[in-house]
Amino acid sequence: SQELEQSPQSLIVQEGKNLTINCTSSKTLYGLYWYKQKYGEGLIFLMMLQKGGEEKSHEKITAKLDEKKQQSSLHITASQPSHAGIYLCGADRSEGGGSNYKLTFGKGTLLTVNP
Protein backbone atom coordinates (compact mmCIF):
# COMPACT_ATOMS: atom_id res chain seq x y z
CA SER A 1 0.00 0.00 0.00
CA GLN A 2 1.12 3.52 -0.71
CA GLU A 3 1.91 5.38 2.51
CA LEU A 4 1.88 8.76 0.79
CA GLU A 5 -1.11 9.39 -1.47
CA GLN A 6 -1.00 12.31 -3.84
CA SER A 7 -3.93 13.90 -5.63
CA PRO A 8 -4.58 14.54 -8.36
CA GLN A 9 -2.36 12.12 -10.28
CA SER A 10 -2.19 14.61 -13.14
CA LEU A 11 -3.31 18.13 -13.73
CA ILE A 12 -3.57 20.35 -16.81
CA VAL A 13 -4.02 24.07 -16.27
CA GLN A 14 -3.96 27.20 -18.36
CA GLU A 15 -1.10 29.58 -17.76
CA GLY A 16 -2.00 32.10 -15.08
CA LYS A 17 -4.35 29.79 -13.20
CA ASN A 18 -3.90 28.75 -9.58
CA LEU A 19 -3.72 25.11 -8.58
CA THR A 20 -3.39 22.86 -5.55
CA ILE A 21 -1.78 19.45 -5.11
CA ASN A 22 -2.45 17.36 -2.02
CA CYS A 23 -0.40 14.77 -0.19
CA THR A 24 -1.93 12.57 2.50
CA SER A 25 -0.03 10.21 4.74
CA SER A 26 -1.42 6.99 6.15
CA LYS A 27 1.05 7.23 9.03
CA THR A 28 2.07 9.94 11.45
CA LEU A 29 4.08 12.66 9.80
CA TYR A 30 7.28 13.86 11.40
CA GLY A 31 8.28 15.94 8.45
CA LEU A 32 7.09 16.33 4.89
CA TYR A 33 9.10 17.37 1.87
CA TRP A 34 8.13 18.66 -1.53
CA TYR A 35 10.22 18.06 -4.60
CA LYS A 36 9.90 18.87 -8.28
CA GLN A 37 11.15 16.75 -11.16
CA LYS A 38 11.49 17.76 -14.76
CA TYR A 39 11.16 14.98 -17.30
CA GLY A 40 14.24 12.78 -17.42
CA GLU A 41 16.01 14.62 -14.62
CA GLY A 42 16.62 14.17 -10.94
CA LEU A 43 14.52 15.75 -8.22
CA ILE A 44 14.96 19.29 -6.99
CA PHE A 45 14.15 20.13 -3.38
CA LEU A 46 11.44 22.76 -2.90
CA MET A 47 10.77 22.89 0.82
CA MET A 48 10.32 20.95 4.02
CA LEU A 49 7.52 21.28 6.58
CA GLN A 50 7.96 19.98 10.09
CA LYS A 51 5.37 21.51 12.35
CA GLY A 52 1.62 21.42 12.25
CA GLY A 53 0.26 24.58 10.69
CA GLU A 54 3.62 25.46 9.19
CA GLU A 55 3.52 27.26 5.87
CA LYS A 56 6.47 27.94 3.58
CA SER A 57 6.87 29.62 0.22
CA HIS A 58 9.31 29.22 -2.63
CA GLU A 59 8.77 31.85 -5.30
CA LYS A 60 5.10 31.38 -6.29
CA ILE A 61 4.78 28.00 -4.61
CA THR A 62 3.33 27.73 -1.11
CA ALA A 63 3.03 24.58 0.98
CA LYS A 64 1.17 23.96 4.21
CA LEU A 65 1.19 21.11 6.69
CA ASP A 66 -1.92 19.96 8.55
CA GLU A 67 -0.49 17.59 11.13
CA LYS A 68 -3.85 16.50 12.49
CA LYS A 69 -5.06 15.47 9.07
CA GLN A 70 -1.62 14.08 8.20
CA GLN A 71 -1.85 16.07 5.04
CA SER A 72 0.05 18.71 3.13
CA SER A 73 -1.06 20.90 0.27
CA LEU A 74 1.08 22.61 -2.34
CA HIS A 75 -0.39 25.66 -3.98
CA ILE A 76 0.90 27.40 -7.10
CA THR A 77 -0.27 30.91 -7.79
CA ALA A 78 -0.47 32.28 -11.33
CA SER A 79 1.06 29.17 -12.91
CA GLN A 80 3.67 29.47 -15.64
CA PRO A 81 5.01 26.94 -18.16
CA SER A 82 8.17 26.78 -16.03
CA HIS A 83 6.09 25.20 -13.25
CA ALA A 84 5.39 22.15 -15.40
CA GLY A 85 6.82 18.88 -14.15
CA ILE A 86 6.22 16.17 -11.60
CA TYR A 87 5.67 17.21 -8.01
CA LEU A 88 6.43 14.63 -5.36
CA CYS A 89 5.90 14.68 -1.65
CA GLY A 90 8.24 12.75 0.59
CA ALA A 91 8.39 11.84 4.26
CA ASP A 92 10.70 10.37 6.83
CA ARG A 93 9.09 7.06 7.69
CA SER A 94 9.83 7.41 11.37
CA GLU A 95 8.44 4.92 13.81
CA GLY A 96 7.92 5.68 17.45
CA GLY A 97 8.75 9.31 16.99
CA GLY A 98 12.40 8.83 16.18
CA SER A 99 13.95 9.42 12.81
CA ASN A 100 15.18 6.33 11.06
CA TYR A 101 16.23 8.34 8.02
CA LYS A 102 14.06 6.25 5.72
CA LEU A 103 12.96 8.87 3.23
CA THR A 104 10.11 7.69 1.00
CA PHE A 105 7.98 9.39 -1.65
CA GLY A 106 4.49 9.46 -3.09
CA LYS A 107 3.72 8.60 -6.71
CA GLY A 108 3.82 12.19 -7.83
CA THR A 109 1.49 14.63 -9.59
CA LEU A 110 2.18 15.45 -13.23
CA LEU A 111 1.51 19.12 -13.89
CA THR A 112 1.08 20.51 -17.40
CA VAL A 113 0.76 24.25 -17.90
CA ASN A 114 -0.56 25.30 -21.26
CA PRO A 115 0.52 28.72 -22.55
Add this chain to the structure above:
Amino acid sequence: NAGVTQTPKFRILKIGQSMTLQCTQDMNHNYMYWYRQDPGMGLKLIYYSVGAGITDKGEVPNGYNVSRSTTEDFPLRLELAAPSQTSVYFCASTISVNTGELFFGEGSRLTVL
Protein backbone atom coordinates in the same frame (compact mmCIF):
# COMPACT_ATOMS: atom_id res chain seq x y z
CA ASN B 1 30.97 21.19 -7.93
CA ALA B 2 30.24 17.61 -9.01
CA GLY B 3 27.54 16.84 -6.40
CA VAL B 4 26.11 13.33 -6.86
CA THR B 5 27.50 11.44 -9.84
CA GLN B 6 25.93 8.27 -11.21
CA THR B 7 27.36 5.94 -13.81
CA PRO B 8 26.43 4.62 -16.26
CA LYS B 9 23.63 6.84 -17.54
CA PHE B 10 22.23 4.12 -19.78
CA ARG B 11 22.66 0.36 -19.82
CA ILE B 12 21.00 -2.60 -21.49
CA LEU B 13 21.34 -5.96 -19.77
CA LYS B 14 20.31 -9.46 -20.70
CA ILE B 15 18.27 -11.49 -18.24
CA GLY B 16 20.55 -13.11 -15.68
CA GLN B 17 23.45 -10.72 -16.15
CA SER B 18 24.93 -8.78 -13.27
CA MET B 19 26.03 -5.21 -13.00
CA THR B 20 26.83 -2.43 -10.58
CA LEU B 21 25.44 1.07 -10.68
CA GLN B 22 28.00 3.47 -9.29
CA CYS B 23 27.18 6.47 -7.14
CA THR B 24 29.65 8.89 -5.66
CA GLN B 25 29.23 12.23 -3.90
CA ASP B 26 31.82 14.85 -3.03
CA MET B 27 29.83 16.74 -0.39
CA ASN B 28 30.86 14.60 2.60
CA HIS B 29 27.25 13.56 3.15
CA ASN B 30 26.64 10.76 5.60
CA TYR B 31 23.22 9.75 4.29
CA MET B 32 22.89 8.13 0.88
CA TYR B 33 19.94 6.54 -0.89
CA TRP B 34 19.05 4.46 -3.92
CA TYR B 35 15.63 4.83 -5.51
CA ARG B 36 14.01 3.38 -8.57
CA GLN B 37 11.38 5.19 -10.56
CA ASP B 38 8.88 3.41 -12.74
CA PRO B 39 6.33 5.30 -14.89
CA GLY B 40 3.48 6.62 -12.75
CA MET B 41 4.87 5.01 -9.62
CA GLY B 42 6.91 7.78 -8.07
CA LEU B 43 10.13 6.85 -6.32
CA LYS B 44 10.59 3.60 -4.45
CA LEU B 45 13.38 3.35 -1.88
CA ILE B 46 15.67 0.36 -2.51
CA TYR B 47 18.43 0.75 0.08
CA TYR B 48 19.84 3.52 2.17
CA SER B 49 22.88 4.20 4.32
CA VAL B 50 23.38 6.49 7.29
CA GLY B 51 27.15 6.31 7.15
CA ALA B 52 30.13 4.27 6.04
CA GLY B 53 29.68 0.64 6.97
CA ILE B 54 25.95 0.97 7.68
CA THR B 55 23.22 0.05 5.21
CA ASP B 56 19.55 -0.84 5.54
CA LYS B 57 16.73 -2.06 3.35
CA GLY B 58 14.14 0.24 1.90
CA GLU B 59 10.74 -0.56 0.41
CA VAL B 60 11.89 -2.75 -2.52
CA PRO B 61 15.30 -4.33 -1.72
CA ASN B 62 14.79 -7.75 -3.35
CA GLY B 63 17.19 -8.41 -6.21
CA TYR B 64 19.65 -5.73 -5.12
CA ASN B 65 22.65 -5.39 -2.86
CA VAL B 66 24.62 -2.41 -1.63
CA SER B 67 27.80 -1.64 0.22
CA ARG B 68 29.16 1.51 1.82
CA SER B 69 32.88 1.17 2.43
CA THR B 70 33.54 4.90 2.17
CA THR B 71 31.55 8.06 2.82
CA GLU B 72 31.75 9.01 -0.86
CA ASP B 73 30.62 5.83 -2.60
CA PHE B 74 27.39 3.85 -2.48
CA PRO B 75 27.26 1.28 -5.31
CA LEU B 76 24.11 -0.67 -6.11
CA ARG B 77 24.56 -4.26 -7.32
CA LEU B 78 22.11 -6.25 -9.43
CA GLU B 79 23.12 -9.90 -9.27
CA LEU B 80 20.69 -11.64 -11.63
CA ALA B 81 18.96 -9.05 -13.75
CA ALA B 82 15.25 -9.54 -14.41
CA PRO B 83 12.88 -7.61 -16.69
CA SER B 84 11.12 -6.29 -13.57
CA GLN B 85 14.29 -4.36 -12.79
CA THR B 86 13.91 -2.25 -15.91
CA SER B 87 13.66 1.23 -14.44
CA VAL B 88 15.36 4.55 -13.89
CA TYR B 89 17.60 4.48 -10.83
CA PHE B 90 18.41 7.55 -8.78
CA CYS B 91 21.08 7.95 -6.16
CA ALA B 92 20.72 10.72 -3.59
CA SER B 93 22.56 12.06 -0.59
CA THR B 94 22.02 14.52 2.24
CA ILE B 95 24.01 16.05 5.07
CA SER B 96 21.06 15.81 7.44
CA VAL B 97 17.57 14.38 7.24
CA ASN B 98 16.44 17.33 9.35
CA THR B 99 16.79 19.62 6.37
CA GLY B 100 14.82 17.29 4.11
CA GLU B 101 17.02 18.30 1.20
CA LEU B 102 18.25 15.35 -0.79
CA PHE B 103 20.69 15.97 -3.61
CA PHE B 104 19.95 13.69 -6.54
CA GLY B 105 22.09 12.32 -9.31
CA GLU B 106 20.90 12.53 -12.91
CA GLY B 107 19.69 8.95 -12.96
CA SER B 108 20.70 5.70 -14.61
CA ARG B 109 18.28 4.19 -17.13
CA LEU B 110 18.48 0.40 -17.07
CA THR B 111 16.73 -1.92 -19.50
CA VAL B 112 16.71 -5.68 -18.97
CA LEU B 113 15.81 -7.75 -22.03
